[in-house]
Amino acid sequence: MDIPLSSRQLSAGILRLAVPHVTPDANNVQVMSLFNEHTSLIGLPVLENNRPIGMINRHIFLSQMSRPFFHELYDQKSCIAFMDKNPLIVDADSGLEYLSERVIETGDKAVTEGFILTQQGQYIGIGLGIDLIRTVSDLQARQHLQIMQSLEYARIIQESMLSRSRNTIEKTLDDWCLHWHPRDCVGGDIYAFQRVENGWLMVLADCTGHGVPGAFMTFIFSSALEKALSLAPANAPEQLLSLINQHIKQTLSQVHPSADRSQSNDGCDAIILFVDTQNEQVSWASARMHAFVLRQEADSATTLESCRKGVGYTDTPVDYQWQRYQAPLRRGDTFLIVSDGATDQPGGPRNVMFGKKRIQSLLAQNRTLSMPALSDALLAALKAWQGQQASRDDMTWFGFRW
16 A cells, blocks of 8 residues: 555554553453443453453444343353454554555454554554544645555455455356446445355445545445344344444444534445345345336336435434345346436436436336346446436446346
8 A cells, every 4th residue: 555655754653542451351241331431432452461362342242242141141251252362453663554554454344443552562552444544544635646546556455345246246146237336436335245045145335425435434334244244144134234234333433423422424325135046035125225126027117115214324223123125036027226326317408317217117128138238228328318427426236137
């Protein structure tokens, strides 16, 4: 990662935050008390002889302790039961360039959960990934060339993250399409695809913003999804959305928003769709995401049901429960999910939005085409509609035919 010269003179220690810590002798009641007392605390370091041996993630700890009988089982046990034994540990004298490289190597975990700072092996505090991002971004803003180099690097990281899902789709589905096109070098749209027992899972999210801010949100969403899948099954999309909502709100301090606690109102629109290939059923939970189905025997496409609450935003309660929808699958059924970069794109003679109805009509008119050809038809229609207008947002869509 190319860092401006001025940032090489700065060390990781400038990001130091003094936070409470515990030792392996502490039990989980004490950990719960510290998290309740320090509501903005994301991670709780665990020290032995003042040397870090792990980190307790707030979101994972509270999620686990909220399960039935977990208090009875774990209250008096050592806090290491919920400890991450491999947090990122960095010497405070290390430069920001080295720290950034380590964060990239570690993945989005270090961005969302933070890292431990030491001096000569002794614990001195923690640092937050979001603070590292802000610091580096402020420095890079002074040097345009290096900003563009960093954006290009971010694009490579983002495309690499998405390519794993695309490769899995290619190995799993026969007739499908996927179009991902950020408005800028990097974007705020993200997708994820997983094969599971008796089916597969598709997630598509449109995060707040585009460009760099949107890309940062996709990393947070990716981390939230990974944690959600460790706590809920793939065939429970409504539970996964709720867990993602909790993680994003906790990461961005939007659990209890106030003027001095939260300066952001960020989140995403998202859909989680699970296809049960054994029983030929599809289930989904949607947070304001546009999705359509064209049944084999139907004359026109219909819109899949969706809840009106977005994920992670300050006006979405931390305990909000999304509704689960389910429907049978029949051979020839066509599904298409699109981000609002497509539906909200202005154009045409009156410079109005492309809209959902045009997509529904396009699905019906091109029902005999393969999914890749249908995707090409949608892209051509959008470009013709857009004309000389600038792209309004990132555009992503995913479709498959059963």
